[in-house]
Amino acid sequence: MSETPGAPVIHADRPGTFPHSVLAERHPAILRQVRDALPYGPGQRRALDALLTECTEGTVEPLPAGAHDRERWQTWGMDTYAGRSWFDVPWLWAESWFYRRLLDAVGYFGPGAWQGVDPFRPSKLAELGSPATDEELAALDDLAGRPEHERARALLHGSLWGNRADLGFRLSAEGAEDKAAVPALVADDSERLWALLGASGTGTLCLVADNAGRELVPDLLLLAHLLAHGRIGRAVLHVKPYPYYVSDATTADVLDAVHRLTGAGGAAAGYGRELRAALTDGRLTLRAHPFSCAPLPYQDMPDDLRADFAAAAVTVLKGDLNYRRLVGDRHWPATTPFDEATGYFPGPVAALRTLKSDVVTGLDAGTEAALTAAGGQRWRTGGTHALIQVRT
Ligand SMILES: O=P(O)(O)OC[C@H]1O[C@](O)(CO)[C@@H](O)[C@@H]1O
16 A cells, blocks of 8 residues: 555545445445345344444454455555554445445355355346436437437537446537536536547557446447547456446446447447457457555555556546545645646546546636535535546
């Protein structure tokens, strides 16, 4: 773990703060939801109950000697934080630890019959199969007749606002952009991103995915478009190696999403076929690196991942958690330059994120003041605002 100096690291120890509410309220709610989602047996239910007590009142208990990833978690700080209250370790670490422990409780890592069963799959599938997703896919038919650059921009906004599970590519009668969403952008470097994704490109785009379902679908649509129109030669989609933060995308979720597209008919099915072809011929590859579920900032990434990102024309990181890990989960002044916070990143990097936690960089002072004047600090966590930031 790096000892990088900087703004203070975020902890969840102060009641009344957003991080505290995640540990004290959201995690117990997630445990209840998991209990209800699948018919787990008595042993799994006891383990979920024990985790509830441990994460709210107890301390960090190290993984047992036989755990397959014990050594990895030791390098990620487990021994340092063992014995401390979950509220007293870095918030990012405590959240990651929660999902690792939850999967243990339901037998995800096995051995046994429940090995590999995603506890969040019922909710992911419900979202993917919802009428709202139908509507959003049907909107692609309206997009089909637009010029390429308009489609590209609409799909980029779909991917961005998909992070709020709210697909921005749904066209209004007036134009290709979502009229309510666009003014909510607190930083917009999209032209710099388009400069990296030129009209004809042979380069590789790394897209570090966030949520499955109604975020992953527009991410995939964007990749399909960029590949089909030769803006990039290859895409590498980074997904999680195991279920994480409830809805984060895994390989199984990508396959479900592609299947959903091909079965949808209309323009959506065309995107689905393009994705299947790209996966089959190697223009689109999936990567599920262990570090994607690490409780650490990207500054601490291992060399093989660094090499992947260094070789890309641009790496696009989706969502709030990736943003926290990209700039560091710290109380940065909002005007800290994005270029400075991401200076360590081994190549051009872009963040597409709706704001769902306190961390932000790269705002100008006037924007920050206007946001705060309009409603205190709620803009930081409410998912009502978004940003596109790029460092070339
Ligand atoms: O899906 P996203 O955009 O990464 O958001 C996940 C978010 O959930 C929270 O961790 C709260 O649990 C956010 O603060 C976090 O960053």
